[in-house]
Amino acid sequence: MFEDSRVVGSLEARTLGALDTARTPKRSAADRAAVLAELRAELAARPTTAGVAGRAVPTLPALPAFVDLLPDRGLRRGASYTVEGSTMLGLGLVAGASRAGSWCGLVGMPTLGAEAATGLGVDLSRLALVPSPGRQWLGVVAALIDVLDVVVIRPPTPAYDAEARRLAARVRERGAVLVVQGSDWSGSELRLSITSSTWHGLGSGHGHLTSREVTVEATGRGTGGRRRTSRLWLPDQAGGISPALTASPVSPVTTDAATVDTPDGDVIPFSERRLERVS
Structure with missing residues (x-):
């Protein structure tokens, strides 16, 4: 199993800090404008595919083997996907984005084979693992969505529809991609x-x-x-x-x-x- 404690520790610190608004210092108008300009530039640089009525849809790349299965020919930012049964299929679905430089997180997979993940195309140097999130797994996933491009979760317990909707709203707001492994998920864009x-x-x-x-x-x-x-x-x-x-x-x-x-x-x-x- 791959687990770089320094990377994970740094990620957790950044995540908790981002969520604790009480400790976040106030930014000046100039700082906010600079951050907004940076985010706009990042959004403009993201790959897109033609969406409904010709609108651009930001996507993350997928491996060539998955292109014909995905309506947007990639993983659409802000969308949730469900993978039934096979962990290999779930890892393969996000491997293209990982290989292209996206940060990914895997939650609730304590026995994951890191060598197999590498063979499928997952870049371990940009992978955050939370093997056993416990009962607070929804909060863990929400925190990771704030800082990562793709989060793959195998839910240890069922989620209520209201909880799933709140998490889906956060995914859309952050422009991330959520992949739910082996579980029915309310609001899923696609089931593989x-x-x-x-x-x-x-x-x-x-x-x-x-x-x-x-x-x-x-x-x-x-x-x-x-x-x-x-x-x-x-x-x-x-x-x-x-x-x-x-x-x-x-x-x-x-x-x-x-x-x-x-x-x-x-x-x-x-x-x-x-x-x-x-x-």
Whole structure:
């Protein structure tokens, strides 16, 4: 597991300071104008895609394998997404933004395999981990949304609809992206799920699992009522994610979508694939 205590400590200090308005010094008019100009310049530099009626929609980049699944061809700032079941799918969804330089946070994933996350494209040098947020996880996520571009959460407890709406409002206000792992989420823009899965790499009763071909389905209000599907290697033989353009020559092992990852939904790093060896 990756956890840079200095980075996390600095992040927590900045976050708590930002939330505690009572201790925030008053800014002069000139200071406020300078900050506003800086924020406007940052907003203008963000990549965008064409939105409804030609309006620009600020987005964060996604890996090429996910472009056809996302209506905006990237992660729309201010939106919430739901990923059903697979942790690998959730990490892959945010890997493009992480690789492009965005700061990301992972909350509620104490057994995450850092090596597997790196293989999928997540930059660990810009990753904040809160493995066990406890009962106050909503407050933790809200604080991270204030300072990070993308926050991925596996809720340890259900959230009331009112709580989900308040958090969604904060995501929109800050222009962040929220990805909710393995849980129904009120107001989600898009839901991604694996509908079929085929492992490759086993020979005649021996060998290693080397790659997995999956069908990913995207549904929700963001698709305008139309289902989007795509075939992906998740992971491919290099441990990354890529479009499944051609069939694999090795023997497949078809699995149920619910048994693709470990029982608690986390990823097994490729260095530990020996645990999946069939002799």
